[in-house]
Amino acid sequence: MYVAVKGGEAAITNAHRLLAARRRGDTDVPGLTLAQIAGQLSLAVDRVMGEGSLYDPELAALAVKQARGDLIEAVFLLRAYRTTLPRFGHSEPVDTCAMVVERRISAVYKDLPGGQLLGPTFDYTHRLLDPTLAGDEPVEAPATATAGSEKVTRVSDILGDEGLIEEDAMLDASRPVADITRTPMEFPMERDARLQTLARGDEGFLLALAYSTQRGYARSHPFAGEIRIGEVDVEVTIPELGFAVVIGRIRLTECQMVNQFKGSAKAPPQFTRGYGLVFGQAERKAMAMSLCDRALRASELGEDIVAPAQDEEFVLSHCDNVQSTGFVEHLKLPHYVDFQAELDLVRRMRAEHFKAAASTDDAATDDTQEAAE
Amino acid sequence: MTSPATDAPEPTLARYNFAYLDEQTKRMIRRAILKGIAIPGYQVPFASREMPMPYGWGTGGVQVTAAIIGPDDVLKVIDQGADDTTNAVSIRAFFARTAGVATTTATPEATIIQTRHRIPETKLREGQVLVYQVPIPEPLRFLEPRETETRKMHALEEYGLMHVKLYEDIARNGRIATTYAYPVKVEGRYVMDPSPTPKFDNPKMHRSEALQLFGAGREKRIYAIPPHTDVVSLDFEDHPFEIQSFDQPCALCGGEGVYLDEVVLDDRGGRMFVCSDTHHCESRRAEGHRGALLGDEASADAASATVKEEM
Numbered sequence: 001m002y003v004a005v006k007g008g009e010a011a012i013t014n015a016h017r018l019l020a021a022r023r024r025g026d027t028d029v030p031g032l033t034l035a036q037i038a039g040q041l042s043l044a045v046d047r048v049m050g051e052g053s054l055y056d057p058e059l060a061a062l063a064v065k066q067a068r069g070d071l072i073e074a075v076f077l078l079r080a081y082r083t084t085l086p087r088f089g090h091s092e093p094v095d096t097c098a099m100v101v102e103r104r105i106s107a108v109y110k111d112l113p114g115g116q117l118l119g120p121t122f123d124y125t126h127r128l129l130d131p132t133l134a135g136d137e138p139v140e141a142p143a144t145a146t147a148g149s150e151k152v153t154r155v156s157d158i159l160g161d162e163g164l165i166e167e168d169a170m171l172d173a174s175r176p177v178a179d180i181t182r183t184p185m186e187f188p189m190e191r192d193a194r195l196q197t198l199a200r201g202d203e204g205f206l207l208a209l210a211y212s213t214q215r216g217y218a219r220s221h222p223f224a225g226e227i228r229i230g231e232v233d234v235e236v237t238i239p240e241l242g243f244a245v246v247i248g249r250i251r252l253t254e255c256q257m258v259n260q261f262k263g264s265a266k267a268p269p270q271f272t273r274g275y276g277l278v279f280g281q282a283e284r285k286a287m288a289m290s291l292c293d294r295a296l297r298a299s300e301l302g303e304d305i306v307a308p309a310q311d312e313e314f315v316l317s318h319c320d321n322v323q324s325t326g327f328v329e330h331l332k333l334p335h336y337v338d339f340q341a342e343l344d345l346v347r348r349m350r351a352e353h354f355k356a357a358a359s360t361d362d363a364a365t366d367d368t369q370e371a372a373e
Numbered sequence: 374m375t376s377p378a379t380d381a382p383e384p385t386l387a388r389y390n391f392a393y394l395d396e397q398t399k400r401m402i403r404r405a406i407l408k409g410i411a412i413p414g415y416q417v418p419f420a421s422r423e424m425p426m427p428y429g430w431g432t433g434g435v436q437v438t439a440a441i442i443g444p445d446d447v448l449k450v451i452d453q454g455a456d457d458t459t460n461a462v463s464i465r466a467f468f469a470r471t472a473g474v475a476t477t478t479a480t481p482e483a484t485i486i487q488t489r490h491r492i493p494e495t496k497l498r499e500g501q502v503l504v505y506q507v508p509i510p511e512p513l514r515f516l517e518p519r520e521t522e523t524r525k526m527h528a529l530e531e532y533g534l535m536h537v538k539l540y541e542d543i544a545r546n547g548r549i550a551t552t553y554a555y556p557v558k559v560e561g562r563y564v565m566d567p568s569p570t571p572k573f574d575n576p577k578m579h580r581s582e583a584l585q586l587f588g589a590g591r592e593k594r595i596y597a598i599p600p601h602t603d604v605v606s607l608d609f610e611d612h613p614f615e616i617q618s619f620d621q622p623c624a625l626c627g628g629e630g631v632y633l634d635e636v637v638l639d640d641r642g643g644r645m646f647v648c649s650d651t652h653h654c655e656s657r658r659a660e661g662h663r664g665a666l667l668g669d670e671a672s673a674d675a676a677s678a679t680v681k682e683e684m
Contacts, residue, residue, distance in 0.1 A: 008462040076427065083423040084389060086397075184418035184593040187521050313519055323591050326428030327508070333430065333460050337453045337490045337649055340635055341552035341571040344617055349546060 023068045037061035046251075046280025047071055051321060052078030053181070053200040054085075055250050055279050072202075076322045083181070090177050092235040092244050096254045096277075097154050100147075101230040103281075106155050108223045108258060114152030119229060120281070155226040156256050156273060165258065165271040187313050188299075194316060198292055199278055201319030203285045209309040210291035218295045218307035221260035222274070229253045229281050253278045255286035259294050264302035272301060392439040392472040398422055402440035402595070406586060409597035414559030415527070416510050421593040431464055432590030434487045434506035441502060441586075442468065442485060447475045449483035454491035454632065454649035461489070478652050490553075492574040494631050494653040497583035499600065505568045507589040510596065512556045512566040532564050535607065543612055552617070558605050559598060567604075573616045573632045578604040623648045624666040626657035 024031065038045050038061040048060040052075045060078055067073035103119025106112055118124075159165040171192055178193035189197070198206065213220055231251050235244040255276035263269035274294025276286035295309040296316075308314055318324060390396065398420075405419035424432040442448065448468050452461035456478040464487060465476050477483050480495040487504040497503060513523045516534045526532070535556060542550045549555075555572035559565045567575060568587060578585060578598060585598040598604060608614035622629045624645040631653060633646040645666050648654035658667065 008457050008459040009466070012459060012462060076423075079423040080425045084393075084395065086395065181422075182420050184420050186418065313521065317520075322423065323428045326430060326432075327591055328429075329427060330429030330508070333489075334453050334458050335490070335569075336634055337571055337632070338553040338569050340633070340649075341573070341617060343635065345550060345552045349550075352547070 023066070032065055034058055034061040034065065037064050043281060044069075044071060044074075046282050047203060047285070048074045048078055050279040050282050050285065051075040051200050051202065052082065053279075054078050054082040072321050072325050076325070079322055087179075087182065089236060090179075091247075092237060094232045094234060094250075094252070096228065096232060096252065097152070097157070099152070099228055099230040099232045099252070099254075101152055101228050103229040104152060104226070105228075106224070106226045108155060108225055109158075112153070112155065112158065114150055115148070121283075152228070154256065155258070159225075159258070159271060163270070166267070166273060185316065187316075189312060189316060191293075191297075194296060194312070195275065195277070195289075195293060197316045197319065198276075198289045201289070201292075201316075202321035202324070203282070203288065205319050205321070205324075206288040206292050207284060209295070209315060210288035212307065213291050213295050213309045218298065218303075218310045220272075220274070220291070220294050222291060222294070223258045224287065225256040225258035225273070227253070227255045227283060227286065229283065251280050253280065253282045253286040255283070255290040257287070257290035257294055261301065266300075266302035272297070389471060391444075392442050392468065393425070394422065394436065394439045399440040402436055405595040406437065406440065406597060409586070409595050410584070410599050412563075413598050413602050414557075414563030414565040414596060416589075416594040416596045418593055419595050421590045424590065426463070426467070428591035429508060430460060431487070431489060431506040433588030433592075433595070434489070434504050434590075435464060435467070435588075436590055437504045437586050437588035437595065438468065438485055438487050439472075441504075442472055442474060444472070444474060446484045447477050447482055449477050449480065449486045449652075450488075451486065451491060451493070451650075451652075452489040453634070454493070455651040457651060479656075480652050490569055490571075491632070491649060492570055492577045494628075494648070494650040496577075497581055499582040501583040503581075503583050503585045505570075505585065505587045507566070507568045507587045507592075507594070509554075510566055510587065510589040510592050510594040512554075512564050527563060530562065535564060539607060539609070543609070549608070549612065549614075555614075556607050558607060560603050561605075564607070565596065565598075565604075571617060571632060572606065572614075575604070575606045575614070576616065580604070619646060621646055623654060623657075623664050625664040626654045626662045626667070627664040628654065628657055628662065 038057045041061075041064065042057075044064055045057050045060045048063055048071055049055055049057065051071075052060065052063070054060070056078075059081065060074070063074035063077040064071070066077060101114070101117060101119075103121060104114060104117045106116065156165060156168070160167060169191060171190065178190055178196060180193050180196045185193075185197075212218075214222070229251070231249045233246045234248050234250055236247050237244045253276075257274035257276070259272045259274060261267070261270060261272040272294065274290035274292070274297070276289035276293065278286045278289065292309060292315060295307070296312055298305050298310040299312075303310070305311060392399075394402070401420055405417045408417045409415065421433065421436060424435055426432060426435065438448070448465065449456065450461045450465040450468075452458040455461065456465075468474055469476050480486065480493045481498070483501065485502045485504060486493065486497075487506065489506040492503065511520070511523050513526055513532075513535060516538055517523050517526065526534070539549050539551075542548065551572065553571045554566055554569040555575055557565050557567055557575060557578065567578060580601050580603065581598070582600050584600055587596045589595070606614040617632070619633045623631060623633060625647050628648055632649045634649045636645050636647055637643070638645055647664075648657075
């Protein structure tokens with residue numbers, strides 16, 4: 001009876017054994033390889049790398065496999081590994097203008113230097129289930145062309161020439177780069193820390209907030225100035241060498257949102273910007289991030305803060321899905337000590353309530369009798 | 374409580390330091406702890422790490438324990454007062470594995486006790502450290518959701534809002550309707566959340582001989598109560614603070630003046646009340662105390678409480 005609550009250790013071991021078997025599934029079916037996950041579920045892997053804030057497709061694929069496809073669980077696995085890694089330093093800012101673009105579109109110009117390049121996109125596909133994918137039909141080799149020599153100028157630079165759009169935000173270069181993994185969150189937050197927080201924020205949460213700004217909760221009249229996906233070099237300055245060396249390449253998705261701005265006491269009328277930058281191919285996330293970034297700049301631009309998406313503490317404290325899922329799911333843990341305390345209180349208060357009700361009932365009965373009399 | 378930098382000899386792909394955290398992180402956490410001890414009840418922000426267990430499941434407590442534990446420490450972990458609840462088992466196993474330390478269920482034998490929701494019934498002594506797992510460290514959070522505001526209120530010692538809340542409780546319900554996480558004032562200065570322990574445990578914090586450390590991982594805060602510090606539960610002169618009392622003794626060990634859990638026996642309203650502190654209950658039974666419902670199979674062996682697992 002009371003003994004029944006014991007044996008947590010054996011229960012945990014057995015539960016994990018069952019989990020391992022369920023994860024593997026039917027053993028008559030070959031197990032997934034990491035190369036299959038990284039190669040064929042690459043957008044899941046990209047999301048896990050982005051929100052896990054660790055660029056390693058192989059480890060992210062392992063996390064997806066271990067998490068049975070639960071992406072938030074996979075993000076958590078990757079984060080818990082990342083946090084044990086030493087930090088050697090930080091890279092130079094990546095130059096997305098020099099990106100080898102695979103996709104680059106702008107919604108604000110019909111054509112522009114570097115051209116519109118659709119790349120591997122779901123856009124304009126008809127969302128009809130394709131039964132041939134149930135098998136392993138060969139696919140056509142993609143059509144390729146040689147890259148033009150034309151520089152793929154960033155749309156913000158084109159608009160910037162006329163002063164129509166605000167310039168790139170500059171932080172004091174002597175100030176150390178923020179690192180949200182090494183310093184506790186403090187509000188108000190500088191934009192670098194804010195962008196880091198958004199970059200690994202939950203795609204669904206940021207998407208919903210971004211959507212809310214389009215529906216009038218802090219409307220910002222956005223235009224997709226530019227979205228580009230491709231690879232960039234990562235450079236690190238080695239103190240012993242005194243110059244930057246390339247340590248590798250990463251795939252990024254960058255979104256520059258261009259927003260109408262009437263001007264305020266603090267800034268002249270001009271287009272403002274929201275910025276999104278995410279690991280891998282993660283267009284929805286980059287767009288949502290840039291809308292949220294713009295909304296969060298309300299106080300900087302002298303706008304009224306009237307909507308959830310503009311509320312820094314609200315957005316940044318709740319966008320991390322590892323934190324959110326942990327705290328929501330901790331409700332599964334035993335809480336019977338606190339519940340006992342509440343039971344006791346509610347019992348006492350109910351007893352008093354019914355006692356009081358009974359005495360007023362008596363009084364009421366008396367009244368009716370009096371009236372009848 | 375010193376911990377030499379030793380690599381755990383795990384022949385696996387990933388290698389982890391003694392007690393999981395790297396030494397730089399431990400140093401950062403120890404600094405936050407020292408600051409917390411220097412300013413009792415003040416919430417020190419710290420760069421909380423992701424841990425291999427979820428946020429909200431004790432990551433703050435685990436980080437504090439990992440930062441202070443050494444190879445000679447003896448660790449006890451309780452959840453709801455019990456050593457055998459699943460999460461307590463899990464955290465104890467984590468340190469047995471990553472630090473190779475001795476673990477115990479016996480309160481007096483432990484040098485570090487990590488807890489969730491209870492303070493042991495056995496009086497703690499000098500040299501022991503009680504590490505609390507804290508979900509929401511800010512006592513003013515549910516009165517004012519903004520961190521920027523609550524920090525200001527603490528700085529200005531502006532606790533009127535809390536007193537108004539307690540007063541409104543009395544006006545509405547005739548009593549203060551807070552039964553756990555009951556706010557306290559530490560050393561006459563900071564109002565502090567004692568973590569969601571039942572208010573029954575609040576008096577145990579007052580001038581405790583043990584060092585009390587509080588870790589909130591998700592909220593990235595550490596705070597502390599040094600030994601012999603005044604910890605006073607908030608109240609009013611005409612509505613003095615009082616703790617829960619139970620109408621009956623523990624059904625297993627006959628203990629009185631302890632916190633009891635209600636155990637449902639059947640679907641016909643049968644209930645029994647037993648000690649929430651399992652070690653307290655077991656040691657009383659070992660001493661020969663018997664409660665009304667104790668069967669003959671009382672095989673609980675409090676003597677063999679401390680074990681050191683092989684790595």
